[in-house]
Every structure is written in C-alpha cells, then in structure tokens.
Amino acid sequence: MAATTTHAPSLSFLLSHPHSAAPQLRLRPSPHHRLRCATDAAAAPAAPAKHRRAADENIREEAARHRAPSNDFSAWYEPFPPGPDGDPHERYSLDEIVYRSSSGGLLDVRHDMDALARFPGSYWRDLFDSRVGRTTWPYGSGVWSKKEFVLPGIDPDHIVSLFEGNSNLFWAERLGRDHLGGMKDLWVKHCGISHTGSFKDLGMTVLVSQVNRLRRAPLSRPIAGVGCASTGDTSAALSAYCAAAGIPAIVFLPANRISLEQLIQPIANGATVLSLDTDFDGCMRLIREVTAELPIYLANSLNSLRLEGQKTAAIEILQQFDWEVPDWIIVPGGNLGNIYAFYKGFEMCRVLGLVDRLPRLVCAQAANANPLYRYYKSGWTQFQPQVAEPTFASAIQIGDPVSVDRAVVALKATNGIVAEATEEELMNAMSLADRTGMFACPHTGVALAALFKLREDRTIGPNDRTVVVSTAHGLKFSQSKIDYHDKKIEDMACKYANPPVSVKADFGAVMDVLKKRLKGKL
Numbered sequence: 001m002a003a004t005t006t007h008a009p010s011l012s013f014l015l016s017h018p019h020s021a022a023p024q025l026r027l028r029p030s031p032h033h034r035l036r037c038a039t040d041a042a043a044a045p046a047a048p049a050k051h052r053r054a055a056d057e058n059i060r061e062e063a064a065r066h067r068a069p070s071n072d073f074s075a076w077y078e079p080f081p082p083g084p085d086g087d088p089h090e091r092y093s094l095d096e097i098v099y100r101s102s103s104g105g106l107l108d109v110r111h112d113m114d115a116l117a118r119f120p121g122s123y124w125r126d127l128f129d130s131r132v133g134r135t136t137w138p139y140g141s142g143v144w145s146k147k148e149f150v151l152p153g154i155d156p157d158h159i160v161s162l163f164e165g166n167s168n169l170f171w172a173e174r175l176g177r178d179h180l181g182g183m184k185d186l187w188v189k190h191c192g193i194s195h196t197g198s199f200k201d202l203g204m205t206v207l208v209s210q211v212n213r214l215r216r217a218p219l220s221r222p223i224a225g226v227g228c229a230s231t232g233d234t235s236a237a238l239s240a241y242c243a244a245a246g247i248p249a250i251v252f253l254p255a256n257r258i259s260l261e262q263l264i265q266p267i268a269n270g271a272t273v274l275s276l277d278t279d280f281d282g283c284m285r286l287i288r289e290v291t292a293e294l295p296i297y298l299a300n301s302l303n304s305l306r307l308e309g310q311k312t313a314a315i316e317i318l319q320q321f322d323w324e325v326p327d328w329i330i331v332p333g334g335n336l337g338n339i340y341a342f343y344k345g346f347e348m349c350r351v352l353g354l355v356d357r358l359p360r361l362v363c364a365q366a367a368n369a370n371p372l373y374r375y376y377k378s379g380w381t382q383f384q385p386q387v388a389e390p391t392f393a394s395a396i397q398i399g400d401p402v403s404v405d406r407a408v409v410a411l412k413a414t415n416g417i418v419a420e421a422t423e424e425e426l427m428n429a430m431s432l433a434d435r436t437g438m439f440a441c442p443h444t445g446v447a448l449a450a451l452f453k454l455r456e457d458r459t460i461g462p463n464d465r466t467v468v469v470s471t472a473h474g475l476k477f478s479q480s481k482i483d484y485h486d487k488k489i490e491d492m493a494c495k496y497a498n499p500p501v502s503v504k505a506d507f508g509a510v511m512d513v514l515k516k517r518l519k520g521k522l
C-alpha cells in the first residue's frame, strides 16, 4: 500500500491543537455554516422536529431523504505518535486498507480539528444532547450521535448500527457508602450492558460500517470478510455486526481460554470460528499474518478505527454528568486500546471546548497479566512483553499488548496510574459489588479492586467523583461466579461466597434455616 505523504502543519495532532489553550477565541460559525451542519446533524440543537415517517419508509430511507450537503469535517490515518511539528506527515485516507505506518508503527485516526473548532463547545454539547434517546438514523446510537467526532465522512446509508451506546451510568451508592469509606460520588459506567455484552460494540459499529462502505459501490473493494483474534468479546461484537450487515466474519480464539457464553456468540451469529491451540497473543500473531495474505479486513483494535467508536463512551460520561468532568476514570486494561480511546474522547472534548480539563485515568490490570503495570513500576523505562498467566479476568489475559504505546500517552497526559489486582482481590471486589446490586464481570472486578487500593492509600478521596468502567456483562462469566460461590477455587477463601442452602422440602426444615439466617432480625 503506497503511503500518501503530505505536509499538514495546520492539521496537527489534537494534543497540540492551536486552539486548545484559548477556546474563548474560537470563531463562531456563520449562520449559513451552522444551518448546514445542523441539517447534516439531522436534528437541530434546539428542539428536534416532531414528524411521522411515511408508512412505507424505514428510518434509513427517511435519513436518506433528509440528507444534507456534505459537511466540511474529515478524518484520516496518521502515524502514532505524531512526529515533531513541522515534520512531513505520512497520511492515509480511511478508505485505504492499512493498519501500520511505513515504519511498522501504530496508526491513529486524526480529525480536522480546525474545521470542528469553527463551532464552539456549546454547539457540540447541544447537538449531542439533542440526539440522545431518539430513533433517528443513525444518531439514535450513542456512537453515531457523535458522528462528526467519529467518522464524519461516512454516508449514513453505509452505517451498520445496532443502536449501541447510551449505556447506563450507575450510581453505586451502597458500594461507595458502606465499603469504600463513605464515597459519595461513585459511579459505574455499564458499557457491558449492551448488544453483545461488552464495550466492543462501540468500536465494532464503526469498523464494520467502514468495511460496508468499502465493499459497496462506488468503492467496491474486494473484501472477502472481516477477521479478528479474540479473548471472546471482540469476536462476539464482530460476529454480530457482520451478521447484521451480511458480511462474513472469521474469528481466531484461544482454545479453552474463553467462557462458554462468549464462545457461543460467534457460533450463533454464523461466523467462521477457529479454535486455536495457543493463547491470545498467538492468535493475534496469526490473524496479522493471515490478513496480510488474504483479503480479510483486520478488526482488532490495532486498527485505529475501533478506537473512534470506543472513545464515545468517554464523551457519553461527560454528557451524563452534564458536561462536568469527573475526577477519576478506572478502566481495566488488556490489549490497551480502550484506555487510549477514553483519553482520546476526553481530550477531544477538552480541545474543542466542550469541557475544560481531563480526568485522571487509572488502568487496572490482573496481576497474572500485568505487562503495563510492570512497565509503569519501572518508571516507564523498560517494557517487557510476557506470557500471561490464566486469570479469572480471561478477556485481559494478554501479555504483549498491541496498544502499549497508546496507553503510555494516555496515562502520561492525564497524570494517570496503573494498578494491579490478584485473583483473590479481583474476585472479592467483583463479588462485593454484586452484593450491592451489581452483577459485575471479573474485569470490572479488576477495576474495582484497584479502586479499593486507591481509596485505602487515600489517592482517591471520599468526595472524588469516580467512574469505574464496567467492560462486560457479568452473565458472560457466570462460571467464575459459580466457582467462587461454590468455594471451589484453590487457595482462595472466597470471602463473599453465598452458596445456596439445600433444604428438605419440609415446613419445619425451611423454618429452621430461615430462623438461623435471620437471627436477631425476626
């Protein structure tokens, strides 16, 4: 693939955007420009118009009928991290199939921040707020409600969306109050309460939409299918979105290392499922080789398109807090794309004046798969990939994370922290959260265990507004909970186990058990 080399001094990386220091100096858009954008946005920032669709029209057709002239916003790939200012930039259209820079490094999707900055932060806040909870195609999706910040150039008709995003921000009142030293402002962003049960839906809608665009006229690229290596969640999301679009999906899974619930998802969605006798890192190496050889598009987060969708979870959190910035965001990390996606979402909002600061990020890893934690502890001097050990947080059993460099940028820019959790700590944290009304997955347990530690050493204060990112639905990991509550885990006390009580079906026997259980409360 030939690289397009351009000089793009005004298209600098969003970190160094010229407007970032002085949002008050931004130009207000002309009324004409505003009208064009609001129309393209399908819903005006003020009161969205109420109307009925014609009976023979679906929402996609309705969106096509309302299509506005194309806007000025654009995005492309550039190497990550960007070179020093003034250096010639390598740059690729999003319509090219390219995952690595010419030097073999990562790529990143860059937006024309100058074009976006022609509108004040208040414009974007109002526009995004006006789209929440509606069924307008495609803006009813939590991802596509931020289309201008995600894939501005894609035709809505090419979008493959299952109305993902808009996930619950849960106030963890009892967990914070009773178990975390009276925390008042503890929240859990339930990214796992979603179509396929994990945050991967947010990125996959973007990636599969772009593939759909590439495959259809006029581009008509001969892409035979979309493939990924997975610890279970990426493959589930890929399979669902491909099935919705009628595109073949191919998934490489490490045999016996993912949950049954995760395994059945791509099978049910009709994907080609290869169960391989290796770990995730081995599957990742293979899918990269295969996608270099066959016309199969790579869907892992090495492909930076995914992160454009995932970053909307950060924007959504800001939106849910009425555009007030929380103090802390805690994210479990594996392949490390998501921690960068969160940073990117927050940073884009800061640079464009939607908010005025960044939260501090915490990346939480399982002690059995902790290459980033070790790197952090070395003062960022030495990154050492490892062979990750099995962990109940099986989706983050990753020893050679593809996005380690992205994670370092995110953490350094936010005065971030990396924490780790042992198996016992993560299972206890998950189970205690469950006792307060959640049904967390073990990965969320890793993030919660990090929170416990950071509260204990007072890094996080009782009044700090803190958001723990729940990355998957607990129902996808029921076996780990069964083992915990059965107290079947070797060398683990399973402190919060709550096994069922077997009782004879007899009134007296039942009463005896209840009296014992409710002693002092009856």
Ligand SMILES: Cc1ncc(COP(=O)(O)O)c(C=O)c1O
Binding pocket: 198, 231, 233, 234, 301, 332, 333, 334, 335, 336, 337, 338, 339, 395, 396, 441, 443, 471, 472
């Ligand atoms: C449930 C779950 N949580 C957390 C992660 C970590 O995300 P990332 O790989 O982007 O660090 C993954 C995947 O790796 C996951 O599937």
Ligand SMILES: N[C@@H](CCOP(=O)(O)O)C(=O)O
Binding pocket: 228, 229, 230, 231, 232, 233, 234, 235, 299, 300, 301, 302, 334, 335, 336, 337, 395, 396, 402
């Ligand atoms: N947890 C992931 C691991 C790989 O994910 P990716 O986001 O880097 O593609 C999974 O579910 O497969």
